[in-house]
Amino acid sequence: SYRPGGQGANTNGVNYDKYFHYDEETSDGFELGVKSSLMERKLQLNFAVFYQKFSGYQALSSQIAMRTDLTGQALKGLGGFVTNSKAEAKGVEIGFAYAFPYRIVFNFDASYAQTTWADGVVRPVSMKDAAGQYVFNTPGEYISYANVGGQRIGNAPDLTLTPRLEWTRRAGRNEVFARGLMKYQSDRILISNVRQETLGGYALCDLQVGLRSGNGNWDVTLWGKNVLGREAVDYFEDPQATFIWTSGFRQVVTTNPTEVGLTVSRRF
Numbered sequence: 001s002y003r004p005g006g007q008g009a010n011t012n013g014v015n016y017d018k019y020f021h022y023d024e025e026t027s028d029g030f031e032l033g034v035k036s037s038l039m040e041r042k043l044q045l046n047f048a049v050f051y052q053k054f055s056g057y058q059a060l061s062s063q064i065a066m067r068t069d070l071t072g073q074a075l076k077g078l079g080g081f082v083t084n085s086k087a088e089a090k091g092v093e094i095g096f097a098y099a100f101p102y103r104i105v106f107n108f109d110a111s112y113a114q115t116t117w118a119d120g121v122v123r124p125v126s127m128k129d130a131a132g133q134y135v136f137n138t139p140g141e142y143i144s145y146a147n148v149g150g151q152r153i154g155n156a157p158d159l160t161l162t163p164r165l166e167w168t169r170r171a172g173r174n175e176v177f178a179r180g181l182m183k184y185q186s187d188r189i190l191i192s193n194v195r196q197e198t199l200g201g202y203a204l205c206d207l208q209v210g211l212r213s214g215n216g217n218w219d220v221t222l223w224g225k226n227v228l229g230r231e232a233v234d235y236f237e238d239p240q241a242t243f244i245w246t247s248g249f250r251q252v253v254t255t256n257p258t259e260v261g262l263t264v265s266r267r268f
Contacts (some may be wrong), residue, residue, distance in 0.1 A: 003026075008020040008080075008081045009022055019083075020081045022084050024056055029050065029052035030050065030052045032045055044098075047095075048094045050093075051084075061081060061125075064126055065078055065127070065143065066078070066079055067136050081122060087116065092111070092112050094110045096108040103169060110161050114154065116152055117149055121149045123145065124144070129255065156223060157187070159185070160184050162184075163182050164180070165180050165181035167179070173214045177211075181207075182203055199233060205226070206225050209222050218264075220262070221263045222260075235249045236251065237252075
């Protein structure tokens, strides 16, 4: 794959212009897998492993502290810009489906994936001292850098599991159906946070029941999302801060509460 380079918007002056230019990105990816259909197509099993290596990986560095000169510690402001680095992605995916008697079908999908910075990668960071003030550690630069080699990229969980069970029954020319779906995601570290805090894994369960036509022209579905009322934090950020003051308040994204609804569709 290939992505061209570019330039961001710099409003800080010509001394900071070099941070807002980024080069092209290229990557090579490899995938090896097996797809199978067994037991007179009652059992389907898919398996794949993949690896992708990036050169010049384009990633946004946001809320980066910049200083006013190359020797002092006075903060000029916070900026965001795209930088180039080397990165690697690897993982495995498994898909399983089995048709039981009485029109019961069970599906199970699992994936384990990691995307990390390559060894020795140095990237822009914002650093603070014990008093919460921004400090700068890189001589000859208006920003700070740190070695992030081997660290994760992004906040997606490593492990995701998705089992699904569906039952159907003929009702004249139509079908009655019921299905249950669960999605589990493992613990993950929020790498955008200064303290790199761990966010716990959780599972959400959804249910659906309904009636649909035998030819698929229409269906009516009564559904419920997060039917067990699972309460969990899905993401949070560092306490909101200005140039001279940290509020102590975080922006937090939580799981949605239980939702119930009805969907009616007609295909022409």
